[in-house]
Amino acid sequence: MEKCDWKVISKFGKNAGLSGLSALAVFVSAVSSSYAANTEPVMLARVDDLASLSLESLMNIDVVSVSKRSEPLQQSPAAVFVLDSSAIIRSGVKSIPEALRLIPGLQVARLDSHTYAITARGFNSTVADKLEVLMDGRSLYTPLYSGVFWDAQDTLMEDIDRIEVIRGPGASLWGANAVNGVVNIVTKAAAKTQGGVEQIGGGGEYKGFAAWRYGGEVGELGHYRVYAKTTHYNAQEIAGAGDASDARNNDQLGFRTDLRLNDSDTLSLQGDLYKGRIANPLSNMDESTSGHNVIARWKRRYDDNSDTEIQFYYDQISRDETRTFSEDRNIYDVEVKHRFAVGERQHFVLGGGYHTTDDNIESLNPAVLKFVPAERKDETLDFFIQDQIALIENKLHLTLGAKYENNDYTGDEFQPSARFSYILNERNTAWGAVSRAVRIPNRLDHTLDIYNGALVGDESFSSEEVVAYELGYRAILSSILSTDIAIFYNEYDELRAFSGTFGVPQPEPIRIVNDGAGRTQGLELTVRWEPLPEIKVLASYVYQDMDVAAKFGSKDTNIAKNDENDPNNQFNLRVDWDVAESVSVQTRARWVDGLDDVGVKAYSALDITAIWRVSKSVELSLLGTNLLDPQHAEFSGGKEISRSLTGQFTWHF
Template identity: 80%
Template sequence: MLLARVDDLASLSLESLMNIDVVSVSKRSEPLQQSPAAVFVLDGSSIIRSGVKSIPEALRLIPGLQVARLDSHTYAITARGFNSTVADKLEVLMDGRSLYTPMYSGVFWDAQDTLMEDIERIEVIRGPGAALWGANAVNGVVNIVTKSAANTQGGLEQMGGGGEFEGFAAWRYGGKAGEKGHYRVYAKTTHYTAQEAAGAGDAGDAWNHDQLGFRTDLVLGDRDTLTLQGDMYKERIANSLSSRDEAISGHNLIARWKHRYDDGADTEVQFFYDQTSRDETRTFTEDRNIYDLEVKHRFSIGERQNFVVGGGYHTTNDKIDSLNPGLLQFLPPTRKDETVDVFAQDQIDLIEDKLHLTLGAKYENNDYTGDEFQPSARFSYIVNEQNTVWGAISRAVRIPNRLDHTLEIFGGVLIGDENFTSEEVIAYELGYRTILSSVLSADTAIFYNEYDSLRSFTDDFLNPQTLPVRFVNDGAGRAHGVELTLRWEPAPEVKVLASYVYMDMDIAAKFGSGDVNIEQNDENDPNSKLSLRLDWDIRPNWSLQTRARWVDSLDDLGVDAYTAVDLTSIWRVSPSVELSVVGSNLFDPQHSEFSGGYEVSRSVHGQFTWHF
């Protein structure tokens, strides 16, 4: 088993890369090649080589994820279907802190940021992960892991601008804390220019994001470690329809203690606090506080059973005030919700070094629907060192949120319903990984998902016959598809990653429902998507990364198919100084990626980086 530093991943062979440990599938380290899930690891070096400046743009580098940009700051991101600006079936975490908002069970992507150079890896599971990660991990899990403070020692200064950026700058410094501990502090600011309106002209959505944070990793003895980390941010977004800017701010704090035992077992306790404030200027203001505690224990019984057990408590309280009650409001404006959960997973070696069975389940009790049980069964069969077959059957749910139960639109034309229950999926998956030669590997997954109790309307929302229109669970359907990823290394200095995704969805209202628009609301994903990434070290001090993607049309949204080509060139002037140029959408002045009337423009920016 190989546990490599992320900075070294770019130089690993294919066989070594497949043995990199991942933790998202089972909450314990296991080789990627043997993992019984559709998992992909994006290492930090690939993010740096790409030159991207935000987490959503980094997610474009991951096969199987659908990333669509609406305007300068809004994204629709999902896996295996149901994409929208309020996509609610993808669990996203950063260093164990869940990033989803209980307002609509999705992610406000404009508020999620960190120093890109501090990301160690991003692990992505396509398919349900609810047996360990809980409700809302319906179609996938994104786990963003940042580097330890020990791996970010010394100083970093960075600045640049051009294209979509009026300018950006970042600073970081790391040092020692005591004899064995380490720390880092950072600050960054990013100023984005406006995108283009579909009818040509400035969209009037320029914005800026300022953030600072810290991380401290302390060694408390031979068996105990303690991590403390936190961030604070604020941003302002121009709104062409309002006389004042949207204002967003927040801060968070994570404390994580880990104890190791002589027999190899370990216990981990994590607590985080997350506070957010949003002022949307025309619709609502939100103040939210989240507290989360999780305890997990990993241990083995004999040589063939590895357990992970644990539980947690999560509470959130909010205050959502309407700025335009005739348009939108949440009633009541304040709410507190609590969730208690326990989970267990047993990984069994049925045939040593050959056949592994993983059984897991999570039980949750929440204030919306009460008890929820989410089990999964996975297997992996290691044919030999080069070939692995895996499969899984899982159940996952998306529990209701503030939008489902308490939203009121257009003065009561559309209202939430406290009887709205959880959406659910039964997912079937089968995958195959193979190292075809020393320079070529392939990873394939096929899936079939059956959805039930999906959110729908009691009537035709655009032409209602009966008011008010309510949210109900009258939607159902299925999705199936295939995902293929190829890695090719024709030379030590050249690496190629290619991927293709085909997916077909069939979502409809159940017999007797008055909702005639559910297909348009839920089927917002391309049938096919093709991507290609080339990393080429032209010289020891000069590297090039080229990225191209073709995305099929979104017919229900009136979005045409498009091709985008990005290019990043990095010149290492010295061991401590780098100059880079990043171009995106180079062969297309502007194109639409989702609905909303905005288009993504061609952009070229430069960057200066100094390590000291």
């Protein structure tokens, strides 16, 4: 065996300028002067603005992620939160990961200009693999390592209708890998994006960005929209001082059309095409990402309680890491879902799907890393059923669900759940759940080869498992105050571990094995407060305790470090203030506990976004992020996130 760098393998085991703004300000000032002379202040946009709803109305908005059927959030038997379009637009964030920071209970840590570690309820890392993420029904999870390449996921932020997040298992409906949570990103119907919008801006972390979208009618059949955007990021910092030399850019365009074929049938078609480049100072070559996707969705409605939906999508993904590997992947997925009622007290959702992926992973440095074999095709067949039963009408509801999957890694998997909600009255709901979920193996687990066999995957590696117990309570305490609390206890088994100890020479290859077990427990609290009609406050606190260890007889000494990237405590505060009829300010503060084992100190951060609607057509905004310090680390790796000030000009036409 060739000599290898055990420090590199050990790390793998643990983690498995204002000049642009100034120019923009001159441009914005000229535009605003020309409008201000001839226009009166106008109301901030309130289209689909959930921020304008009362607390009681807000708690009764419909969500679909918990049961794949529409139901009031107040009655949902899960720890669920809905981030609406209004909050996203008011925040001024420019990426999906930054939008996820707005959601209570999620752990979002940024490493550099393009890398994020995002999860819920533990096991965070740059290759976090226990969170299922979807956009309009298309899974963003990669079969390479069961996580998400966040730098390749984008859309026009104004086109996002809502982001629904379930903290806790959702596998009985959404399948394997929905172990600790589900993020469901839903974009707006084309009818809600009519007319045009142009955006341009820059400053701080952005060299510059621009976006364009236009929507119109398709005769009498329906509506369409097309969009294009480009974003150029400046490099972040390294610890101490210096440029991380990791600047990047992303270009993307896409479309959506929604057609009403007749009184019962609708058809949606949408797709995206993207390409990005990331500077890599170690290789002096740019890493690249590219891909395209298309989604077709047909739905027939029979009555208020019954419909059938068929969805198909194709996703092509390419990635070139320049120093390690390049990947080309094709994904095909089809799902059929039928919803119906039996009597007045039972509502069923059942369906099934077929998913296939084929890849070609080329090693760019075989002596360091490769996947054996380089090409692989995998298929998954699944069936699911869920029955919502009103045991006591308008009072006690029981939801039983299960998903059966057959995959090429482990064969058959069964993932059941049982949930209840007890509606004390229209303002108070208690709920509880017991669920089982699995994280099936991936290319990394079975086919990885590092340093010519020093560390290898193992085809006998089986699914990681969790049994989760949850209790929650939602209460509208008054017309201006509400609270949502959830507690959880998760037991994990068959966790990924290693057959040997890093740091010393090994007589045989170290293999990836199922030698880990552990548990997590915690509390999640969210409070909404509206002291004045123009001021809305959202505060959240998360406490989490995690204990993971090797099973008896295991030689793995690293697995206990699984919790080193998960803070025990984090607190978030968001304040939306309509300063005037045409001016709004959103202030976001967060405090995150330190990651002592990897040398990341606890930090506080403050973000402020100010928006001024100059006229019905023109909007100016200023976004300041990480305002409390010049730079700080959020994760291990030596890179730090800089203070940033960004300006934006938006024109609606």
